[in-house]
Amino acid sequence: MIQNLGALSSHEFRYETKLPLQRQQYQELTPAFIGLGLHPRRTYADRRVHSIYLDTPELDDYYDVVSGLSRRSKTRFRWYQEDTEHMVLEVKRKKNKIATKYLFQMKNPGGLIPRDQSLLQSLVTENSDQFPAGIAGLYRPVLEVNYKRSYFELKPGIRMTIDQDIQYRKLSPTVSCQMKCSPVDYVVEFKYPVGQESEFGHLLRDLPFRFFRHSKYVVGMDTVMVG
Numbered sequence: 001m002i003q004n005l006g007a008l009s010s011h012e013f014r015y016e017t018k019l020p021l022q023r024q025q026y027q028e029l030t031p032a033f034i035g036l037g038l039h040p041r042r043t044y045a046d047r048r049v050h051s052i053y054l055d056t057p058e059l060d061d062y063y064d065v066v067s068g069l070s071r072r073s074k075t076r077f078r079w080y081q082e083d084t085e086h087m088v089l090e091v092k093r094k095k096n097k098i099a100t101k102y103l104f105q106m107k108n109p110g111g112l113i114p115r116d117q118s119l120l121q122s123l124v125t126e127n128s129d130q131f132p133a134g135i136a137g138l139y140r141p142v143l144e145v146n147y148k149r150s151y152f153e154l155k156p157g158i159r160m161t162i163d164q165d166i167q168y169r170k171l172s173p174t175v176s177c178q179m180k181c182s183p184v185d186y187v188v189e190f191k192y193p194v195g196q197e198s199e200f201g202h203l204l205r206d207l208p209f210r211f212f213r214h215s216k217y218v219v220g221m222d223t224v225m226v227g
Contacts, residue, residue, distance in 0.1 A: 013100045015197055018214040019188040025209070026186045032208055040160055044151035049163075051146070052077040052114055052171070053217050054139040062142075065218050071095050074217055075139060077106070077114060077123075084111035091132065098194060104130065114141055115175050143220050144169040146179075154203060157196050163187040166216065170224035180223050187214060 021029065033040065054075045055061045064072040072094055079087045089104040107126050114120040117140050124136040147166040153159050166182035169175070192200050 013098055013194050015097050015190075015192050015194065015200070016094075016099050017097065017190045017200070017211050019190075019209055019211055020184045020214045021186045021188060021209070023185045026188075028208075029188065036204070036206060038154055038203070040152035040154055042151065043153050043159070046148055046150050047080050048082075049145075049147055049149045050079050051144070051216075052141050053143040053145065053220075054120075054135065055142045056138050057140065059142070059221075062218060062221055065215050074215075075135065076217075084113055085109060089132070089135075104132070115144060115171050116141060141171040143217065143224065144171055144179075145216055145220050147182075147216075154190070155199075158190065158192045158200055158203065161189050161191070163189070163216075168220035168223050176224065182216075182219060182223060184214070184219060187216070 054077075061072065061074055065074075074092045074094075076090050076092070077087050078090055085108055087106040087108045089106060091102045091104075093100055093102075104127075106123060108123065112119050112122060114123050120139075120141055121136065124131050145166070145168055147163045150162040150164075151159070152161070164186050166184065166187070167179040168182060169179045190200065190204070
């Protein structure tokens with residue numbers, strides 16, 4: 001739905017394959033890697049990831065993902081640790097399992113967090129010269145997410161992240177004062193460029209787990225809307 005993405009920088013097209021695990025399953029992951037002769041190399045220090053997801057009043061992006069549309073998008077603000085002054089707007093577009101992201105570095109000297117429409121409008125005003133068309137008028141903050149992320153590489157080009165302690169907060173129609181824990185304990189995600197899918201499949205073909213579609217946005221919305 002968002003148009004005019006030319007001002008944003010584009011990342012490469014890549015595959016994203018997810019493995020949601022409960023705690024007991026996760027304890028079996030390292031032995032499974034060892035059995036495959038894999039020793040993931042840590043590439044970055046753990047950090048806390050924060051996101052504010054935006055959607056239309058009709059939740060068009062949410063329902064696109066739930067209905068399984070092959071082409072879908074998600075829009076979110078993201079920052080790391082408590083560094084809200086270096087917030088990024090991400091428009092993530094996906095076709096089946098292939099994803100790309102468009103990034104826009106925010107000017108946010110006050111470090112505000114756009115949890116409601118008024119604060120979102122303040123960010124839009126501060127960045128009006130480059131803000132993507134359609135955000136301010138059509139989108140509103142609906143969900144806040146944070147989690148701890150660990151970063152690894154299985155082999156050149158094939159990366160893995162592990163997310164845990166995932167929490168959600170409802171932002172619409174009013175901001176909830178309480179975070180809710182995700183029903184999923186861990187989300188393991190493998191990311192690799194288009195062209196390496198055969199290599200990835202061969203690398204993990206004997207991994208004793210099933211890959212599933214998993215969207216933190218959808219799981220989060222389902223979690224906070226209960227009750």
